[in-house]
Amino acid sequence: MKALLDNLKAQFPDAILATRVDAARAETSVSVAAARLLDIARYLHDAPEAAFDHLTDICSVDYPEDQMRFEVVYHLHSLPLQQRLRLKARIAEEDPAIASVTGIWKGANFLEREVYDMMGIRFSGHPDLRRILLPEDYAEGYPLRKDFPAEGRGWRSQFDFIPRFDEAPMDVVESEISEETKDTFRTEPGTPGPGRKEELLLNMGPQHPSTHGVLRVVLMLDGERVVKATPDLGYLHRGVEKLAEGLTYMQMIPHTDRLDYVCAMSNNYAYVRAVEKLLEITVPIRAEYVRTIVAEMQRIIGHLFWLGTQALDIGAMTVFFWTFREREVLLDMFEKLCGARLTLNYYRIGGVDSDFTPELVQRMRAFLDIFPEKVKEYDSLIASNRIWLGRTKNVALLSAEDAINFGCTGPVLRGSGVAYDIRKAEPYGVYDKVEWEVPVGKNGDTYDRYWIRMEEMRQSARIIAQCLDQLPEGPIMAEAPQYIPPPKELVMRDMESLIHHFIIYTQGIKPPKAETYCSTEAPKGELGFFIVSDGSPRPYRLKIRSPSFVHMGAFDHMARGYLISDVITIFGTYDVVMGECDR
Amino acid sequence: MTELGLRLAVSFVQILAEMSIVMFTVAVMTLAERKVLGWMQDRMGPMEVGPYGILQPLADGVKLFFKEDIVPAGANKAMFALAPMLTMVVSMIGFAVIPFGPDMTLDIGGLTIKPFVVADINIGILYILAIASIGAYGIILGGWSSNSKYSLLGGLRSAAQVISYELNVGLAIVGVLLLSGSLSLVEITEAQAGGFWHWFVWGARPDGFFPIHTQVFAFVVFVIAGVAETNRIPFDLPEAESELVAGFFTEYSGMKFAFFVSAEYASMVLVSCVAAALFLGGWNAPYPGTIFEYIGFQQLAWIEHIVWFAAKVYFFLFMFIWLRATLPRLRYDQLMRFGWKVLLPIALANIIITALTVYFFPRG
């Protein structure tokens, strides 16, 4: 890393403004001049000693007091060299524009649109700079700017929600959609298309049985063949990142449940890990084991849910009910563990909420005994079914280069043959203390991604079994009085503890002034939290890098040329959850 | 009473009885489908209406009857109403030539009546084929008239399905015609009397047991194509709910929706009846004669025949449900490829082989 920074300075002496190596958190950030960003980014992507082939995230931070008000943060990741770099560029308020890096990383397309949408930064050279999460006609400005009130500016109050009963029914439907709007969903002029005028623009979603929530995709069709697919996101946008700026670090945990609501534990885990990294807390070993067990349980649940819905999309409805049967067993265990089944709120900063009791260990072992049989049962319906193979093999092909370039992670990336799993690459929890393998696909088609998730369920079961065997005794919360409230029993009995508790819960915890990015392998892919702390009890900026959002950026690329039926399987193969995608 | 009047009255009773039986079977099927699917999927199916949910079809029917019928603006209103009517009527009248029971005759007021078949026409098979093709018009028309793109896509898919599978149905039947020498379903059924080895799916000669004239390939082709004709999984592309929302009947509600749904179930029953009559000996028991005959109640033998026919039909209906629980859906191009490149050659080869075997080993 040191060599790389020196190299950078030598290459761009005037453009590198500052470098900062955070040894404690093992993070490196480089501040560069906005004008030279594109050159530096290209160098970082192309140079063999840098090889930052993966653009993890783009994020923006607003510093209203500074002369250069906006900071655009690029999280780069080099898969071959296994290193991460944070690239930062400042721009002024008067002309908030910066060069687009879509020419280098195609995945930047959606990420830059989000930055534009939220912070109003324009990316020159971006092919399709429109709002992405907020409505096209959103008139209130840019919500993540610090001067934007969290409750909005009253735009919502102008909506008329009451149905108009008094109007006479229409006889003819006149399309009110302008040609310009239609143009955004058409193929760019000059691209080889059907060459016919009779194109068909079809809305798929948000109210569609298999768009996995409220995803909307506008399909441009030639017969049933997709010429262009334009995802329209944001129907479930709740402004979680803006909300986070008004919440203390602990209050944010239940909000993370609502991101990927199918796998709430994974979100909790990713978030508390990021906060712990910021606070530099070490979690006791038993808590680490429990966290790993629970995270893998959640992975099994997430994959079961995915398998059921993917099969249902393709028309095999029985698999759905069978997977939900096993999911139920695990959810019952979650209920026993923390009282909730879906939005769990179980992880705590510094540990977990409640202990994994011997009874649960026993129930978990019983489940692991039957689980492989059940996976075989699902496979008996689909694994060797000719129709299933026909519907998944060679569908939605994604090459390894494209997968990396679009920033894909998780099973989507591994399906294309890239053996990248954060649990192996940057081990956390106790993933380095147990034996397991990372399944990797070959062709990058829907079948490979299906196979990988099936295999991951088996590997998760394997991890859990080993964790249960190794599960040590000990505390489940870290000792860090500054940040972690005392246990409830003490609060009830002991005056000091009560005061301690009171202070932490009323004032919140005050982390050091720092910034950190921490990524976790969620069932969908890399779930990252980027936290900028100004030393106050509330995060100055919290950016969620959600895998579903990044994957949707590759949707058009994957859907073109396939049939409507295949579009449905692509929704499934991403395992997209809109709560996480739209945030 | 004049002869015509009497004929009318008898036909009227027969038709009403037949329609009631079909509607009852459709109602049973809607419940059975949900129940059987439920059991196959580790759940209960409907349980609320009546004991074990057996009144569910009634509740569904009443609900649909009192439901607002929404005609979308921009729809072609006449066609929009005509399409479900057409589909429903067509799915009903196909039953006119199905022999439910033995070829008995009754004498009522000097008229010879066949109680178990409404119209014993000598081209029953052709009639069924013609009716089945018209059924697709209802779907295409419904898809087009809704003025919804999902409906349109569903209707067009239906057209593709018809042209790919109708041919296979027609070809699969030719083998049966070679064995029976008749287009009348009554005569075809009668030609299969005397034990399961005389059924055309086994295909023994009238005096033998060896399956020299077996139509098992034609049977498989016919059943697969039949599933496709009725738009059932794995061939439910025109309505594929995970792709086209509800396909051709996306915009339909209330009674018109009920027509489409009941027509689909009725055509399942029809296909099952035809398959049973053509390949599984219709109302013939799998052993020679009937048990009632052996124990001396010859006049009650028709009950046994009807029971056997019903058993065969319900076997097919169960298979429809079973397929739905088991298989994923084909894609458009796969469906066409399967019909044209797999089923068609099999059906053609079956005709040639059957013709040769029938020529060299005549059926006496």
Place this chain on the structure above:
Amino acid sequence: MSGFDLLSEYLTHYFPILFFVVIALFFGIWSLVVSYLVQPKYPEPEKLTTYECGSEPFSDARMPFPVRYYIFAMLFVIFDIEVIFLYPWAVVFTKIELIGLIEMLVFIGLFLVAYVYAWRKGALEWD
């Protein structure tokens, strides 16, 4: 058989079918009309719009649509007629002896040639 007998023959056998059509139609119309009389009617612009997943439709659905299976449709029409030729042959097969068999084998042979030709030409490739 005199003309009158033929008519009466048709009447006996085909009349029930016509009658069936009438009754089925009556049943259909009756259900529609009665249902229409008892159902609630609250028309409202939003309710009457075409369903397109909750978004405003881009255009009318009545538009030229590229039907990709046009060749299939042509082949279907031709082959279906050929299949119909097979029916009378199959019915009287046992009565027309060897000459019938050979004739029809030639006919099916022609059918096969057309089929193989279409296959080789790629007409059976979708799209």
